[in-house]
Amino acid sequence: MQLLSIIKTRKISPEQLFMLSVLAVNGGNYLYNLILGRLLGPEQFADAAVLITFLLVLSFVAMTFQLVTAKFSVVFESNVFSSFISKVYKNALLVGISLGVLIIGFSNQLQAIFNTSSSSMFVIFGIGVPLYFIMSVNRGVFQGKKAFKSLSITYQGEMLSRLLITLGLIFLFNIQSSVVIAIGILISFIFGLYPFKTKHISFKMTFINPAHSKQIRNFFILTAFYELTQIIINNSDILLVKHYFESYEAGLYASLALIGRIVYFIAWMFVMLLLPTVIQLKKEGKDTAPILFKYVGYIATIALIIVLTCAIFPKLMITLLFGECYLPMAPLLWKYAIATGMFAVSNIFAYYYLSLDKYVPVIISGVFGMLQMVLVIFYHESLEQVVHMQIIAMILLLIIQITFFKLNTKNSLI
Known part of the structure; x- marks a missing residue:
């Protein structure tokens, strides 16, 4: 109780709040991986590690859009920013759909290359790729505008939903499959979209x-x-x-x-x-x-x-x-x-x-x-x-x- 009263009375800056949030998110992601490692054992965890690695690869690709959005959210203002952000969303969605289709189309080849037990996990993962790109642009706006509270919420939503849904499916249905892990990842992308600023999306022609x-x-x-x-x-x-x-x-x-x-x-x-x-x-x-x-x-x-x-x-x-x-x-x-x-x-x-x-x-x-x-x-x-x-x-x-x-x-x- 004394600790809680200290936290309430002491003002925490948005940057400090975000750093604490990132530590919590990384801790949650670590817990997710550790539990999977213990539940699945080395051989089955190898399949899970491929999906987790694909998720990391996706995060780096989408990070391009997030960093570009963050940078120019600082540089641009008013109408220029509106035109810019609208165009970024369109391009991010286009790239996300293209990559998702490629992953789904080459799912059998990916299974052969990485010696996985299933190709379905790549199909499910590919379906979620466009959502991840939209989510990354949304995060880029929060990052550039230093809206660290909203940025923290979107990261926490993705992490917590992935952890709870994946482990819930494994324990409830006793299914230790890479497909279950893929489903958990897909659903977590939906939760990661919140809070989402729909006002930034426009399908009108934009000029920059x-x-x-x-x-x-x-x-x-x-x-x-x-x-x-x-x-x-x-x-x-x-x-x-x-x-x-x-x-x-x-x-x-x-x-x-x-x-x-x-x-x-x-x-x-x-x-x-x-x-x-x-x-x-x-x-x-x-x-x-x-x-x-x-x-x-x-x-x-x-x-x-x-x-x-x-x-x-x-x-x-x-x-x-x-x-x-x-x-x-x-x-x-x-x-x-x-x-x-x-x-x-x-x-x-x-x-x-x-x-x-x-x-x-x-x-x-x-x-x-x-x-x-x-x-x-x-x-x-x-x-x-x-x-x-x-x-x-x-x-x-x-x-x-x-x-x-x-x-x-x-x-x-x-």
């Missing part, structure tokens, strides 16, 4: 002057390229392991990836706050570097704590989170955490420059994302080797990003 169109197009292409690198770095390892290894090993690796990526998911809340803040400071002609240093410091500290915890208590962490059947991954846990920690810090640099419309760090991320994938394709004799290849790629990426920042800062002072 050529100068603004060029500005939007350039940022969209840059963001899309960077989100592609995010997809490659974040998800290619799980999909490649599912392709090259047996289901049991792929399920073990999926548990390793989930635990090791804790630092990345925590870092994401800082990225969500970083982009609109940097754009606003730039618009006001203020120095943006202190914000970068602040968030890099946060992420580096969190990454170090997680790596040390994984190194000192690997068996305890895996046993508590997934169960004893996943213990073979214990020796690799701290190594995987190193790779994701370095990627999380590198990511802050890349998003910082993305906010400033600078292309080089984005291209750097793309190059090293491809390098990571190529290394895993050529060197995958064991799961340990797969992890080592990622560490090599992420060390090089972080060194290059820091070097670019120093050179860019030095040149701007001359």
Whole structure:
């Protein structure tokens, strides 16, 4: 009761509220994955991990629309903003429908490539793709306008509905199937739409002057390229392991990836706050570097704590989170955490420059994302080797990003 009274009397800023909300959402998503891992076991969890990875890939693709919306929600006002947002919704829906049709059409081929037990899970997932793109544009408006309460609600609605519906179906009907997981994901997209601002949608012809169109197009292409690198770095390892290894090993690796990526998911809340803040400071002609240093410091500290915890208590962490059947991954846990920690810090640099419309760090991320994938394709004799290849790629990426920042800062002072 005393804690509640302190929370009521102490004013929490919208940014702090959003950060707490993101922590809750990430915690809920983690709980969702952990329960699935325990219920399904390594082999069946491997199928679930493919769907979860597809969801992460979708989130990165749709994030292009969200970040573009967020940026220009800050830049544009009144009628220009209305025309812009209406056009973004139309394009997002078109892309969402196209991707959904492709996933449904190639569901059998996807089943063969990733060695899954069903193609139906891809069909159900594909149906929900257009909804996710609409949801992402809606979130972009909230993010750009710093409506963090509404932004928090949409993330919480998606997470809670997915968790409760999926687990409810599994326990009520005793069905441990990837199709049930796909249904839970599809329904969660509907809940994630709330609160939805229908006033921003118009099917009338919209006009945006050529100068603004060029500005939007350039940022969209840059963001899309960077989100592609995010997809490659974040998800290619799980999909490649599912392709090259047996289901049991792929399920073990999926548990390793989930635990090791804790630092990345925590870092994401800082990225969500970083982009609109940097754009606003730039618009006001203020120095943006202190914000970068602040968030890099946060992420580096969190990454170090997680790596040390994984190194000192690997068996305890895996046993508590997934169960004893996943213990073979214990020796690799701290190594995987190193790779994701370095990627999380590198990511802050890349998003910082993305906010400033600078292309080089984005291209750097793309190059090293491809390098990571190529290394895993050529060197995958064991799961340990797969992890080592990622560490090599992420060390090089972080060194290059820091070097670019120093050179860019030095040149701007001359």
